[in-house]
Every structure is written in C-alpha cells, then in structure tokens.
Amino acid sequence: MAPPQDKKPDDPKRDPSGMRSAATLLAIPSLLIISPLVGFFLGDLGDKRFHTSPWLALIGLAFGFAAAAREVGIIYKKYLETQER
Amino acid sequence: MGLEFLARVRRTSTWLGGVIALMAATYVSPMLGLAFAAGALWSLVNLQLLERLVVGITGPARGTADGVRRIGFAAIGMLLLFAAGGVLLMLLSPAALVAGFVLPLAVIVVKAGTQVLLGSRAWRGLVTHRWRAGIAALALATVTWFALGALTNAGGQPAGTPAGTTVSEQQHGAPTEAHGETAAEPEGEAHKEGKSEGFTNIIALVAGAFPHAAWARFLEHYEVLVFSLLVALVLLFVAFRASRDPQLVPSGLQNGVEMVVEALSDFIISILGPKNGPRFVPFLGTLFIYILSMNLFGLIPFMHSPTASLNVTVALALTVFVYVQFIGFKELGPLGWLDHMLGSPRDLTGWLLSPLMLPIHILGELAKPISLSCRLFGNIFGEDMLLVAFATLGVTMLPFKQLPFGVPMHAIFFPLALLGSVLQALVFTVLSSIYILLMLPHEHHDEHGHEGDAQHAH
Numbered sequence: 001m002a003p004p005q006d007k008k009p010d011d012p013k014r015d016p017s018g019m020r021s022a023a024t025l026l027a028i029p030s031l032l033i034i035s036p037l038v039g040f041f042l043g044d045l046g047d048k049r050f051h052t053s054p055w056l057a058l059i060g061l062a063f064g065f066a067a068a069a070r071e072v073g074i075i076y077k078k079y080l081e082t083q084e085r
Numbered sequence: 086m087g088l089e090f091l092a093r094v095r096r097t098s099t100w101l102g103g104v105i106a107l108m109a110a111t112y113v114s115p116m117l118g119l120a121f122a123a124g125a126l127w128s129l130v131n132l133q134l135l136e137r138l139v140v141g142i143t144g145p146a147r148g149t150a151d152g153v154r155r156i157g158f159a160a161i162g163m164l165l166l167f168a169a170g171g172v173l174l175m176l177l178s179p180a181a182l183v184a185g186f187v188l189p190l191a192v193i194v195v196k197a198g199t200q201v202l203l204g205s206r207a208w209r210g211l212v213t214h215r216w217r218a219g220i221a222a223l224a225l226a227t228v229t230w231f232a233l234g235a236l237t238n239a240g241g242q243p244a245g246t247p248a249g250t251t252v253s254e255q256q257h258g259a260p261t262e263a264h265g266e267t268a269a270e271p272e273g274e275a276h277k278e279g280k281s282e283g284f285t286n287i288i289a290l291v292a293g294a295f296p297h298a299a300w301a302r303f304l305e306h307y308e309v310l311v312f313s314l315l316v317a318l319v320l321l322f323v324a325f326r327a328s329r330d331p332q333l334v335p336s337g338l339q340n341g342v343e344m345v346v347e348a349l350s351d352f353i354i355s356i357l358g359p360k361n362g363p364r365f366v367p368f369l370g371t372l373f374i375y376i377l378s379m380n381l382f383g384l385i386p387f388m389h390s391p392t393a394s395l396n397v398t399v400a401l402a403l404t405v406f407v408y409v410q411f412i413g414f415k416e417l418g419p420l421g422w423l424d425h426m427l428g429s430p431r432d433l434t435g436w437l438l439s440p441l442m443l444p445i446h447i448l449g450e451l452a453k454p455i456s457l458s459c460r461l462f463g464n465i466f467g468e469d470m471l472l473v474a475f476a477t478l479g480v481t482m483l484p485f486k487q488l489p490f491g492v493p494m495h496a497i498f499f500p501l502a503l504l505g506s507v508l509q510a511l512v513f514t515v516l517s518s519i520y521i522l523l524m525l526p527h528e529h530h531d532e533h534g535h536e537g538d539a540q541h542a543h
C-alpha cells in the first residue's frame with residue numbers, strides 16, 4: 001500500500017493526525033531492539049531447562065526478529081492509514 | 086515590633102530548625118537530629134502559648150469570657166507542654182534538645198539585632214557605597230570560610246564517623262549512607278539488599294533513627310511503595326481541592342487543573358481519534374500525571390522518585406499490558422482476539438502459517454511492556470545517578486575544609502532532569518496510546534473525517 005501522491009504529509013492542514021503519525025513511528029525503535037532480546041532470553045531459559053543449548057535460544061532469537069519485523073510492518077501500515085486520511 | 090514580628094520569628098525558626106535537624110540527622114546521627122527538631126518544636130509551641138496567654142491577659146478580650154477561655158487553654162497547654170518536655174528529656178539527648186530550644190530565642194536576638202543594624206547610620210553608609218559594600222561582603226565571606234574551617238577542625242571528626250575513617254572518606258561514601266546505612270555498616274550493604282545508591286530520603290533518615298523498630302524496617306523495605314502512595318495521596322488531595330467547589334469561571338487551582346486536563350484530553354484525542362480517544366483519556370491522562378509526578382518527586386529534597394525503581398515501572402507497564410489485552414478482548418470478542426493473535430489468517434497460506442504467527446505475536450506483545458518499563462526506569466534512574474554523581478563531586482571538591490556541605494554542582498542538571506521527567510512521562514503515555522490504537526479495530530474515514538464501522542483488527 002503506497003501513500004497517496006496528492007497529499008503532503010508534512011503539511012499540517014492536510015495532515016490533521018500528524019501527532020498520531022509521529023507517535024506511531026515512535027514505537028518502532030524500542031520494539032526492534034526488545035523483541036529479539038525477549039525471544040533470545042526466553043529461548044535461553046528453555047535451553048537451561050531442557051538442556052538443548054544453544055538451539056532454543058537461536059530459535060527464540062529468530063522468532064524475536066520475526067516479531068520485530070511484523071510489529072514494524074503493522075505500525076507502518078497504521079502510519080500509512082493515517083496518511084491516507 | 087508586635088505579633089507580626091513573632092510570626093516572622095516562628096517562620097524563620099521552623100525553616101532553620103528543619104534544615105539544621107536534617108543536617109544533624111544526616112551528618113551526625115539521626116537521634117541527634119530528632120532531638121534538635123523536638124527541642125525547636127517544643128520552644129515554638131511554648132512561644133505560641135505564651136503569645137496567647139499575653140494576648141488573653143492584655144488584649145482587647147481581657148476580662149471577657151472569651152479572654153478567660155483563651156488564658157485557660159494556654160495555661161493547660163503549657164502544663165501539658167512541660168510534661169512533654171520532661172518525657173523528651175528522659176528519652177532524647179538533653180544537649181540537642183536545649184540547642185533546639187534555644188534556636189527560636191537566637192532567631193529573636195538576631196532578628197532584633199538586624200533591625201537595629203539596618204536602621205543605623207553605619208549600615209546605610211556601608212550599603213550606599215558600591216566598593217565599601219563589596220569589600221564588606223568579601224571580608225564576611227572570608228571570615229565565615231576560616232571560621233567554619235576552624236570550627237570543624239576543632240570539633241574533630243563527626244560523631245557518625247567510625248574510628249580510622251577520615252571525613253573525606255565519609256563524604257565519598259555519602260550516597261551509600263543516603264539509603265539509611267550508617268558509615269559504620271559494611272560497604273556494599275545497600276547492594277546486598279538490592280537497593281540503589283541515591284540521595285538520602287526521609288524514610289532512610291527515620292529508619293536510621295530507629296534501627297531496631299519493626300515499623301521503621303517495614304517502611305525502609307517498602308520505601309518505593311510508600312513514596313508511590315505518597316505521590317498518589319498528593320494527587321488525590323490536589324484533585325479534591327480543585328474540584329471541591331467548581332466555579333463556572335474557574336480560577337486558581339481549578340483553572341490550573343482544568344488546563345492540564347484539557348491539554349491532555351486534546352493530546353490523547355489527537356492520537357486515538359475523536360471516536361476512540363475520549364474513553365481512554367481518564368486512563369492515559371492519569372498515567373501521564375502519575376508518572377510525571379513520580380519522576381519529579383525525586384527532585385524534592387529528602388524525597389525519592391519511585392520510577393527510579395524497576396518494580397514500579399514494571400508494575401505500570403504490566404497495567405498497560407493487561408489493559409490493552411482487555412481492550413482487545415472486549416472490542417474484538419474472544420474469537421476476534423484469537424484471530425488477531427493468529428495474525429488474521431484469511432486464506433490457506435494464512436491458516437498454515439498461523440501456528441508460526443502465534444508465538445511471533447506473543448513475543449511482540451511481550452516486548453511492549455518490557456520496552457516501556459526499561460525505558461522509563463533507565464532514564465529516571467540515570468537522571469538520579471547523574472545528580473548524585475555531581476552532588477558528590479560538589480561535596481568532595483572541598484575536602485580540605487571538612488565542611489558538612491559542598492558546592493551544589495548538581496544544580497546545573499536540574500533543568501535537564503525536569504525536561505527528562507516530562508519527556509519520559511510523555512513517551513510512556515504516547516506509546517501506551519499507540520499500543521491501544523494497534524489493538525483497536527480499523528477505523529474507516531471518508532473525506533470529511535467521519536468514522537465508519539469497525540471492521541477487523543490488523
């Protein structure tokens with residue numbers, strides 16, 4: 001979904017939800033970092049419990065990256081929705 | 086010089102007594118500080134009762150029933166006060182009690198002396214000439230500098246210093262002491278209890294004054310909770326005062342509170358939209374005000390920022406997490422919520438991928454409270470540590486004078502701390518709003534901004 005060409009996002013008169021756009025994008029950086037970390041540590045906990053080191057930690061890390069990418073995708077979709085108004 | 090003079094003496098004595106008592110409690114011993122405060126309080130109450138007695142005997146109400154009642158109350162009050170004084174003399178250090186008792190009298194003498202001095206020709210001659218005034222101020226500062234140095238050297242080491250410890254070492258250890266551990270306790274005691282180093286606070290002082298009392302240990306153990314509840318009580322009080330007698334044309338506190346509420350409401354609605362925004366304003370607005378107050382609470386002397394503890398920030402983030410999940414459950418229904426968690430599969434590929442999407446989605450949801458809590462904790466804790474580091478630097482700058490105070494180096498970081506506190510409260514609120522927004526069903530808008538039916542979650 002591409003942003004419409006006829007609207008200028010930086011024009012406050014055309015973009016009444018500028019605050020929402022800014023706030024939506026603010027959530028991205030921390031989720032990008034935290035999701036892989038959460039995945040890794042949960043996997044590491046599993047490794048310690050089931051003695052499968054390092055496989056669950058690696059799987060957790062991969063899931064974490066996937067979760068981060070998915071969250072960023074969802075947030076970007078929401079951002080585009082806001083811009084379309 | 087009349088009753089107004091006595092009122093000024095009381096004000097000055099209260100402030101001065103409080104500062105001296107807190108300094109004595111911090112740098113000498115908590116019991117000494119308590120004794121000094123009790124002595125000063127006793128003396129102030131005594132002065133107040135004496136004033137009532139004299140006004141009752143010589144004032145316009147003398148001879149009337151009201152005058153007699155006033156004299157009676159003052160006399161009974163003085164009898165009770167003397168009894169309380171006797172008990173205090175048995176429990177606390179008599180020397181510190183007497184020092185506190187003398188304080189208001191010393192203030193009276195100094196204030197009276199100042200009034201005489203300010204009216205004198207010599208003073209007028211001194212202050213009207215720029216150079217003379219400058220030289221006099223410089224001379225006064227020099228004399229104070231050397232006198233304080235001489236006094237602290239003559240007094241030897243402060244009472245709280247263990248044998249073989251220099252004042253400089255004690256000053257280096259000031260932040261550890263700040264949480265109630267006396268210098269005599271082994272280093273690292275604070276770390277053992279999982280506590281952070283920081284400025285001294287009122288609970289640490291109380292716990293230091295009553296080291297064996299169970300209630301003091303309880304307060305110290307739950308220090309963060311006590312400060313959080315204190316902030317909540319202050320906010321409750323402000324809200325109660327602001328809304329007690331609402332006026333159509335607001336003024337004063339009501340005006341200020343209405344301004345804040347309106348600004349917050351507009352801000353949240355600008356993020357969540359006019360349809361969903363208003364119903365989340367109470368939760369998100371309260372969150373902002375509570376977090377901001379907790380962040381700023383640490384900047385008040387002898388108080389502590391509850392948000393500098395991970396326990397509080399995790400609790401706040403968990404509240405948001407549970408609330409967001411509840412909203413999702415309520416708005417989407419159980420099946421809609423499950424569909425949302427599975428990544429809203431609409432075709433065969435989607436359904437095949439859904440077992441993979443569930444853990445990914447759960448990880449994404451778990452990351453949100455963790456990022457919220459870690460960010461707030463890290464920023465406020467770091468801010469506090471910065472202030473502590475520079476305050477310690479200010480104290481250790483003058484170790485050769487062995488003074489119980491230092492240069493307020495941390496003052497330059499107060500604007501930064503204020504900005505950081507506001508910003509972090511705002512970021513927490515904005516991100517909470519976004520997490521709610523991401524959980525809400527899509528809104529469809531036409532060109533005029535009207536919102537349509539909710540269709541499905543992302």
